[in-house]
C-alpha cells in the first residue's frame with residue numbers, strides 16, 4: 001500500500017511544474033496554495049456529509065464515503081507536495097505516536 005502512495009507521490013512531484021492543460025495537479029499548483037487549501041476544505045466537508053449518510057446507509061453510501069475520503073487524502077497529498085513535504089513525514093508522525101494513548105498524551109501536555 002505504501003508503494004501505491006510512493007508512486008502517487010512521484011507522480012505528484014512530476015506535475016509540480018507541469019502543463020495545466022493536461023494535468024489537474026499541475027493546474028492546482030499553478031492556482032496556488034489557497035486554491036489547494038480550498039479543495040482540501042471542500043473535500044473534508046464532503047467526507048463529513050458522506051460519513052453521515054453512510055452511518056445508516058447502504059453499500060452505495062459507504063462506497064461514496066470511500067470515494068470522498070480518497071479525494072480528501074489525495075488533495076492533502078497535493079497540499080504537502082506543494083509545500084515540499086510528503087506523506088512519509090505524516091507516516092513517521094503516526095509511527096512516533098504508535099502505542100501512545102491519546103488520553104495520556106493529552107494529559108501530559110503543559111497547561112496553558
Ligand SMILES: N=c1c2ncn([C@@H]3O[C@H](COP(=O)(O)OP(=O)(O)OP(=O)(O)O)[C@@H](O)[C@H]3O)c2ncn1[C@@H]1O[C@H](COP(=O)(O)O)[C@@H](O)[C@H]1O
Nearest residue numbers: 008011012015022023024025026027039042070071074075
Ligand atoms: N488520485 C487522483 C485524483 N483523485 C481525484 N482527482 C481529481 O480531483 C478533482 C476533484 O473533483 P472536483 O469535482 O472537486 O474537482 P473540480 O470540480 O474539477 O475542481 P474545481 O474546478 O471545483 O476546483 C477531480 O478532477 C478528480 O478527477 C484526482 N486527480 C488525480 N489523481 C492522481 O494524480 C495523478 C496526476 O493527475 P493529473 O495531474 O491530472 O495528470 C493521477 O495519475 C492520479 O494518480
